[in-house]
Amino acid sequence: MADPRAAARRPKRGRLTRSADFDRVFRRGRSFGNRHLVLHLFPRAGEPGDGTDPRVGLSVSRRVGGAVERNRVKRLLREAFSPLAERLPTSVDVVIVARSDAHDLAEREGLAGVSAALGELVDRAASAAAKEGS
RNA sequence: GCAGGCCACGUCGCCGCGGGCGGGCUCGAUCCGCUCGAGGAACGUCCGGACACCACAGGGCAGGGUGGUCGGGGAAUCCGACCCGGGGAAACCCGCGGGAGAGUGCCACAGAAAACACACCGCCGAUGGCCGGGGCGCGAGCCUCGGCACAGGCAAGGUUGAAAUGGUGCGGUAAGAGCGCACCGGCGUCGUGGCGACACGGCGGCCAGGUAAACCCCACCCGGUGCAAGACCGAGCAGGACCGUUCGCAGGCGGCCCGUCGAGGUCCAGGUAGGUCGCACAGAUGGAUGGCGACGCACGACAGAAUCCGGCGUAUCGGCCUGCUAAG
RNA sequence: CGGGGCGUGGCGCAGUCUGGUAGCGCGCGCCGUUCGGGUCGGCGAGGUCCUCGGUUCGAAUCCGGGCGCCCCGA
Secondary structure (H helix, E strand, O other): OOOHHHHHOOOOOOEOOOHHHHHHHHHHOEEEEOOOEEEEEEEOOOOOOOOOOOEEEEEEOOOOOOHHHHHHHHHHHHHHHHHHHHHOOOOEEEEEEEOOOHHHHHHHHHHHHHHHHHHHHHHHHHHHHHHHHO
């Protein structure tokens, strides 16, 4: 984020928008996974974005399915993440990766199943981040 | 049963998302309101075009593509009608559908033979020849019967094969043969109809195997790459030019002069990260069109835009409409 | 988004251009060799040639449609 003004502002949507941001989270962040999803977490403490809400990025590869299935998984993940975001500390970047089984979960259990799977990972990530921060 | 066309869950409530317009404010990646927001295939990427850049005098070769006729169309492996061939009881459906009388190649196995037409087995041997018997004649010889298969004649038959110089019948012959005749098939030619592909009819003679989704010949067409094309702006880093660090540039000390502080400043083209345009009355650039609930019913299939347009092909729960065929 | 390639026994591959017999290695089964195993020798089983059509007398091969997988450019 070369623009220094961005530091003073709250992002319109808490989304990752740069390929470099994704690379940084994958390379240097911690990861938590279950059979449906993988959650990567990277704290941005001390950077210009400090103090803002978590930013999230989605990664749904073609292994999950065709365009229709991938869109459905991404929409459900966005819908599920929105209420869960406040459980995470501020100033973190998160990337949610959907594994192949995520499509089956979305088709069978819908938003409830996705929320459960994602909530588990968010809680694990939040407690881990709290330990490191203290 | 056949053909064609249309639709692709609907309504309501709450919470959300992207673009545009208007407005409020603490002017920002904010808030409020209004409005627009996936498909018939958006798919596959099989063709064509627009657009963009690169290459290019003109022509030819090579290479590739297309292939009945007429019309539509900007073009097309596109569409329509018709012709031909095949299928069906019919409505109707299917077909990469030019040329094998220009040349080359191939046609396994089987079979005498697979393309020049004949050799081979075989049939005949009327005619001529040779051998034998009988008759006539003084004799040369003549007549007649039988045999041989030497000359010669023939292409019907030869258990094969996907395919063998057309098929069936009658005549004909020593044996045979389109040798002759009838019908059918093919070819050539003439006439009639049709814009045409072709169709129908008359006459003629008997040259004519298949394969071109084998090479090839003929006619027509074709430069390459693709919006991640391409255009513009452009940090940083490195480079160049000029001014300045003894003669103090730019800039600051509220405007000006003096004075003072000051070691760097200005410009240049190329262009990385990145951004904007390209880009659309859906239109992003980590990529929007969703979630929950209720009711209705046909219980919801295949499937998600990324430059745009015209086709083709493929997937698909079902529903509606129109016409036609057969039977009743 | 665009471009290219590959589907053949259980596995890895030839054969496809130039159409008629599907072959090789490993693996598998049986027999022999050995006290037993390995090695070695012999014999044998096993393939809708991805799928659906077409051309041809005849298709793994030639020509179309489809399905699946892999790779490359940016």
